[in-house]
Amino acid sequence: MTVEDPDPTASAPAADAAAGSSAPRQQGDLERYTALFAGRTRVMKSSAMRDLMALTERPEVISLAGGLADTTLFPPEQLAKVLSQMAAADSARALQYAPTEGIADIRPCLAEVMAAEGMSVDPGEILVTTGGQQVIDLMCKTLVDPGDVVVAEAPTYPGAVPTFSAYEADLVQVEVDDDGMRIDVLEETLDRLDREGRTPKFIYAIPTFQNPSGVTMSLERRRRLVEIANERQILVLEDNPYGLLRYDGGEQLPTLYELDGGRFVVYAGTLSKILSPGIRVGWAVAPGPVRQKMVIGKAGSDLNSASLSQYFVAYYFRDEDWRTHVQRQADVYRQRRDVMLDALERHMPDGATWTRPGGGLFVWVTLPAFLDTTDLLVRALSRNVAFVPGRGAYLDGRGGHSMRINFSGVGEEDIREGVSRIGSVVAEQIEL
Numbered sequence: 001m002t003v004e005d006p007d008p009t010a011s012a013p014a015a016d017a018a019a020g021s022s023a024p025r026q027q028g029d030l031e032r033y034t035a036l037f038a039g040r041t042r043v044m045k046s047s048a049m050r051d052l053m054a055l056t057e058r059p060e061v062i063s064l065a066g067g068l069a070d071t072t073l074f075p076p077e078q079l080a081k082v083l084s085q086m087a088a089a090d091s092a093r094a095l096q097y098a099p100t101e102g103i104a105d106i107r108p109c110l111a112e113v114m115a116a117e118g119m120s121v122d123p124g125e126i127l128v129t130t131g132g133q134q135v136i137d138l139m140c141k142t143l144v145d146p147g148d149v150v151v152a153e154a155p156t157y158p159g160a161v162p163t164f165s166a167y168e169a170d171l172v173q174v175e176v177d178d179d180g181m182r183i184d185v186l187e188e189t190l191d192r193l194d195r196e197g198r199t200p201k202f203i204y205a206i207p208t209f210q211n212p213s214g215v216t217m218s219l220e221r222r223r224r225l226v227e228i229a230n231e232r233q234i235l236v237l238e239d240n241p242y243g244l245l246r247y248d249g250g251e252q253l254p255t256l257y258e259l260d261g262g263r264f265v266v267y268a269g270t271l272s273k274i275l276s277p278g279i280r281v282g283w284a285v286a287p288g289p290v291r292q293k294m295v296i297g298k299a300g301s302d303l304n305s306a307s308l309s310q311y312f313v314a315y316y317f318r319d320e321d322w323r324t325h326v327q328r329q330a331d332v333y334r335q336r337r338d339v340m341l342d343a344l345e346r347h348m349p350d351g352a353t354w355t356r357p358g359g360g361l362f363v364w365v366t367l368p369a370f371l372d373t374t375d376l377l378v379r380a381l382s383r384n385v386a387f388v389p390g391r392g393a394y395l396d397g398r399g400g401h402s403m404r405i406n407f408s409g410v411g412e413e414d415i416r417e418g419v420s421r422i423g424s425v426v427a428e429q430i431e432l
């Protein structure tokens with residue numbers, strides 16, 4: 001993070017307090033090294049969530065800020081069993097380097113996860129990555145020169161913002177409503193960019209149970225987005241960590257990848273939300289020439305994603321029913337979502353609105369426009385509750401009166417208590 005970093009959460013008084021006595025020393029260090037930094041560090045932006053994680057680790061804080069799968073739901077004895085089977089049969093290979101593309105045994109498993117959402121993919125086309133996060137990074141590494149346009153939703157995944165800024169992308173954000181990205185606004189935006197002689201390198205979209213808003217793109221808009229991509233020959237990065245975490249009945253919508261057949265849609269998947277974020281296993285499916293460049297880019301970053309994790313996944317899929325665990329999580333998260341929506345109803349003052357997600361992990365709360373959630377966070381932290389301020393989901397300063405709250409990472413009691421504390425902080429600010 002640089003001195004110029006405008007990220008308000010990083011310089012909030014609460015953050016300074018949490019940094020404690022190391023703060024002055026860090027300042028000295030910064031001055032010593034600044035002259036050595038690459039130009040891009042001037043525009044690099046830290047992640048609002050990452051900054052917050054340091055603060056929310058205090059046990060007394062109820063954190064509705066993270067996007068964490070509840071890993072206590074995975075039976076420890078099952079983990080021990082799978083790991084010991086893996087060690088007995090494949091220790092040497094699991095401890096060895098692996099091909100950059102991923103080990104052969106894991107790729108059919110990831111194709112199976114895609115098939116559960118209606119996508120048919122040849123396992124050979126799958127590039128195993130270090131989480132879905134690395135797919136965003138590799139897309140930028142492969143496609144983005146400084147100043148190139150990337151289009152994303154407004155709001156977008158706060159963890160992608162540091163990636164776009166590190167590659168000096170010019171991020172253009174297109175608003176979402178209850179049916180996902182406004183495709184009419186997207187078309188106007190693309191027309192405007194076209195007149196300026198600028199074609200986006202890709203459109204970054206999270207169509208299903210979006211992070212942070214929780215909304216899902218309608219079928220009509222999905223179809224139109226894929227048409228636009230094909231007509232204008234623009235790549236779309238479809239980031240889909242949450243598609244299998246569905247809580248309501250109703251139709252499962254086709255992914256952009258399925259609608260497009262992989263011509264202009266690059267698919268990013270991850271096991272982080274359905275199995276474990278700690279194993280850091282994600283994947284990309286991209287048209288051949290794009291994939292080849294991504295493989296070269298990945299080799300330069302980490303040679304290969306952890307072999308140990310990949311073998312673990314291969315053995316887990318072979319010996320256990322991964323769908324049962326996804327279902328178990330969905331059942332718990334559905335309940336927590338309902339508790340959160342109920343608590344919002346009870347504790348949020350008039351003037352606040354929020355989304356009602358049919359899946360995923362987040363609710364997006366919008367407060368009256370004169371409130372600032374970055375300021376509110378400082379107050380909320382003093383009451384030991386945390387959320388992600390909306391500004392982290394934009395690069396253009398919008399989002400100041402919104403916040404993202406998560407319902408998967410803490411139990412029902414904490415959700416009730418956390419929302420009640422946020423509600424009272426908001427009410428106090430409104431009354432001021």
Ligand code: PMP
Binds near residue numbers: 133157282
């Ligand atoms: N994309 C989105 C939309 C996410 O919400 C997340 C995690 N919160 C990621 C990518 C990255 O996750 P991971 O690297 O753990 O797969």
